[in-house]
Amino acid sequence: MEPRISAVTLGVADLDRSVAFYRGLGLQPEQVVGTQVAFFQFNGFVLCLYADLAADAGIPARGAGLTSLAYNVRAPGDIDAVLAAAEAAGGSVLRPTHDTDWGGRSSYFADPDGHLWEVAWNPSWPIDAEGRTSLG
Amino acid sequence: MEPRISAVTLGVADLDRSVAFYRGLGLQPEQVVGTQVAFFQFNGFVLCLYADLAADAGIPARGAGLTSLAYNVRAPGDIDAVLAAAEAAGGSVLRPTHDTDWGGRSSYFADPDGHLWEVAWNPSWPIDAEGRTSLG
Numbered sequence: 001m002e003p004r005i006s007a008v009t010l011g012v013a014d015l016d017r018s019v020a021f022y023r024g025l026g027l028q029p030e031q032v033v034g035t036q037v038a039f040f041q042f043n044g045f046v047l048c049l050y051a052d053l054a055a056d057a058g059i060p061a062r063g064a065g066l067t068s069l070a071y072n073v074r075a076p077g078d079i080d081a082v083l084a085a086a087e088a089a090g091g092s093v094l095r096p097t098h099d100t101d102w103g104g105r106s107s108y109f110a111d112p113d114g115h116l117w118e119v120a121w122n123p124s125w126p127i128d129a130e131g132r133t134s135l136g
Numbered sequence: 137m138e139p140r141i142s143a144v145t146l147g148v149a150d151l152d153r154s155v156a157f158y159r160g161l162g163l164q165p166e167q168v169v170g171t172q173v174a175f176f177q178f179n180g181f182v183l184c185l186y187a188d189l190a191a192d193a194g195i196p197a198r199g200a201g202l203t204s205l206a207y208n209v210r211a212p213g214d215i216d217a218v219l220a221a222a223e224a225a226g227g228s229v230l231r232p233t234h235d236t237d238w239g240g241r242s243s244y245f246a247d248p249d250g251h252l253w254e255v256a257w258n259p260s261w262p263i264d265a266e267g268r269t270s271l272g
Contacts, residue, residue, distance in 0.1 A: 001161045004179035008144060008205065010251050017226070021248050024225025025137045025218070043140035043267040044180035064250025067203040069144065082161070089160025090153070112157050114200025115146050131179040 001071055001082060004131030006122070007046040011053035011066035018049045030135050044132035045070075046125065057108040057116050058095035068108070068116035072133060076105050076121040083107055083119060091117075137218060140267030142208035142258070143182040147189035147201075154185045166271050180268035182261070193244040193252050194231035204244070204252035208269060212241050212257040219243055219255060227253075 012018040015035045022029070022040070027047075029038040040047040053068060054061045073079055079097045086109040087093055094108040094116070104122040111117065124136035148154040151171045158165070158176070163183075165174040176183040189204060190197045209215055215233045222245040223229055230244040230252070240258040247253065260272035 001163055003163055003176055003183070005144075005183075008141075010247070010249065012249050014248075017248055021225045021227065025221050027137055027139055040139055047139070047141075062201070063199065064246075065198070065201075065203065065252060067201065067251065085161050089157045091157065110200075111146070112150075112153055113146065113148050115203065116201060 001085070002131055004071075004133075005045050005069050006072035006120070006125060006127065006133035007048050007068075007070035007118075008042075009048040009050050009053055009068040009070060009118070011068075012049045012051055015049060015051050022049070039135055041135055044130075046133060046135055053116075056095075056106075057118070059116075066116070068118050070118040070120055072120050072122050072125065072127060074127060079105060079107055079119050079121060083109055086111075086117070137207060137221070138267055140207075140269075141181050141205050142256070142261060142263065142269035143184050143204075143206035143254075144178075145184040145186050145189055145204040145206060145254070147203065148185045148187055151185060151187050158185070175271055177271055180266075182269060182271055189252075192231075192242075193254070195244075195252075202252070204254050206254040206256055208256050208258050208261065208263060210257075210263060215241060215243055215255050215257060219245055222247075222253070 019038050032038045036051050038049045092110045097107040100106050106120040127133050155174050168174045172187050174185045228246045233243040236242050242256040263269050
């Protein structure tokens with residue numbers, strides 16, 4: 001892995017409530033997709049609010065504050081090497097690599113404390129030479 | 137708030153285990169402070185592994201995956217306006233603004249889903265014009 005992420009995803013129970021909260025802090029979403037997900041362009045990555053994070057990660061719902069960090073690879077074939085390294089280092093693959101309905105590929109692993117990492121390939125979100133990801 | 141963060145902090149139970157895990161993924165910490173905290177320079181922010189996150193945030197220990205996003209302000213007097221906006225928008229102040237043993241000032245609030253945000257002033261971590269934070 002390079003020392004970078006493409007997204008921080010916060011699991012939310014009510015997307016409208018959460019978008020209103022972050023608007024109250026002065027943050028404006030670039031995209032809101034139905035009642036499922038909202039995207040904010042942050043400094044070199046995307047902040048996502050997502051109503052289905054637990055299901056997307058393949059885990060039962062947890063209590064407050066479920067969060068995932070997304071490491072987007074530069075080529076679709078690069079995902080499995082990251083998952084293999086995570087397993088070799090003591091992590092757990094939660095959801096193997098699969099095609100997504102947004103046109104990319106995704107997977108999830110957990111670190112030894114249960115922190116979620118998504119390892120994904122998203123052809124719509126460019127990654128620059130310095131590792132900064134932007135909304136397409 | 138500007139659309140940026142200065143740190144993502146992952147609460148860990150055993151710092152040595154966690155540092156070994158992330159080294160196994162190819163990530164090298166810039167600093168490891170005893171058994172408490174490790175810092176990795178990421179793309180425009182710092183990834184922290186921290187053994188005392190719940191106590192620092194002023195909350196009881198939770199289960200797996202406790203995470204905090206840090207919003208560092210540019211001047212120490214700017215923290216309270218962010219906390220006031222968070223409360224006005226429906227968030228909860230978990231720990232009011234206080235001096236820290238690392239020479240800055242810190243506070244925590246929770247969003248409506250219990251996601252932790254630290255609002256801090258850290259004179260040792262520069263923030264550039266584009267909002268990118270680096271280790272001092």
